[in-house]
Amino acid sequence: MIIGIDIRMLARGTRSGIEEYTINLLSNMLKLDNGIQYKLFYNGYKKVGLDYDFLQLPNVELKEFKIPNRLLDFSFQYFGFPKVDKLLGGVDVLFSPHIFSVAVSEKCKVVTTFHDLSFENHKEFYSAAKNYWHFSMDPRKRARKSDKIIAVSQSTKEDLTRIYKIEEKKINVIYSGVNLASSIQHPASRISKIKKKYSLPENFILYLGTIEPRKNIIGIIRAFEELRKRQDRTSPMVKSIKLVIAGSKGWLYKDVFECARKSALIKDIIFIGFVEDKDKEFIYKLAKIFVYPSFYEGFGFPPLEAMQNGTPVITSNFSSLPEAVGDAVIMVNPYNIDELSLAMENLLRDEKLRKILIEKGYQQTKKFSWQQCAKETLKILKAVK
Numbered sequence: 001m002i003i004g005i006d007i008r009m010l011a012r013g014t015r016s017g018i019e020e021y022t023i024n025l026l027s028n029m030l031k032l033d034n035g036i037q038y039k040l041f042y043n044g045y046k047k048v049g050l051d052y053d054f055l056q057l058p059n060v061e062l063k064e065f066k067i068p069n070r071l072l073d074f075s076f077q078y079f080g081f082p083k084v085d086k087l088l089g090g091v092d093v094l095f096s097p098h099i100f101s102v103a104v105s106e107k108c109k110v111v112t113t114f115h116d117l118s119f120e121n122h123k124e125f126y127s128a129a130k131n132y133w134h135f136s137m138d139p140r141k142r143a144r145k146s147d148k149i150i151a152v153s154q155s156t157k158e159d160l161t162r163i164y165k166i167e168e169k170k171i172n173v174i175y176s177g178v179n180l181a182s183s184i185q186h187p188a189s190r191i192s193k194i195k196k197k198y199s200l201p202e203n204f205i206l207y208l209g210t211i212e213p214r215k216n217i218i219g220i221i222r223a224f225e226e227l228r229k230r231q232d233r234t235s236p237m238v239k240s241i242k243l244v245i246a247g248s249k250g251w252l253y254k255d256v257f258e259c260a261r262k263s264a265l266i267k268d269i270i271f272i273g274f275v276e277d278k279d280k281e282f283i284y285k286l287a288k289i290f291v292y293p294s295f296y297e298g299f300g301f302p303p304l305e306a307m308q309n310g311t312p313v314i315t316s317n318f319s320s321l322p323e324a325v326g327d328a329v330i331m332v333n334p335y336n337i338d339e340l341s342l343a344m345e346n347l348l349r350d351e352k353l354r355k356i357l358i359e360k361g362y363q364q365t366k367k368f369s370w371q372q373c374a375k376e377t378l379k380i381l382k383a384v385k
Contacts, residue, residue, distance in 0.1 A: 002037045003381055004084065004091035004108075008069065009098045011047035014248065015277065016210060017301055018115060021152070021176055022097040023052065028177075028374035030054045036378075039063055039088040043072060063088050076101040077138065083108075092385050095377075099139045109384045112146040114139070116298025116320070117159040118214060125214040125295070127251040140164050148384050150174050150377060152299040155320035172380055175324075177370030178304045186282070194282040198272040201242040205344060206287035206311070208275060209294075209302050212250030216293045216316070216334045218259045220245070223291075225265055226341035237288070238348050242268040246275050246283060284309035289347050292316070293334040300324050304368060307361030312354045314343045324368075328360035 290306035
């Protein structure tokens, strides 16, 4: 059996949720069955070089092309050409970990992963350019033409059936995994280097993710301000706590920085930018609390990563997040600033509650394995042939 995989999402070299999904899934799936040949479709006029262990497997072949992706997408949409399976030299199934446009021959089956339909539910969270990109990809058409759809959560499956009217039997829910936290006891000097590298304060509340409206970072800033106003009944920890916002800039990020700039607590709101993968576990472990009150998520990696690294979490009770985190966190209405602020205060003041959530968090993350995700995904790809 020959499986083609569209890996164009790796061309920019970024590591948002979809890139994380693709890299971790392929790292585990491509080595499961040596009898399957994989051909990876990697295209872009300008693209980064790839350096992943799975590219060295004997049953994996990287097929590189240099067609401008905008031109390619236009041709896919309006002419149904070129056929990706033909460009790859023939495949039985084409798997796309994202909703990019694609054209294939009639005999080639297609499996597509849908991470979320936030662009349908909340267009206001995206720039005009990003909304146009989603429109041009025509995800409704992509969903209907796919032979099978993988949804990363039950929430995403429900959106696909409700908004696109896709039959339930066509959609398989396969949860993503969580990268295992290191069990190594790192020396104090290593921790000190990380704190210095990112200019981290002694005590801080952490947000880590893309800086964009959907993540509700302005809500975090407002809740942090409310937390610090309650001086009459707060502990020394609360009075000294700072807010660290980590992550790359997404679309419509300027309002977040403007909100922080105008805050009376501007000196206590620290933006540290992009965090390298190898440093994430240290950032999580150093934080007193991790906050992620997103308005909408297809799955939600950061809360699970924080839980796995022993950091108590506050997150949203919307979309897929309750499904992912279970009862191992404090869940809040993301539109209720007071509720978010009080949750922060409770976690900072109540050491017993912190310990309970930390232990529950460890147990919850054991439910999400990249190995299991890989096995279930490969099973779908084999069955659709």
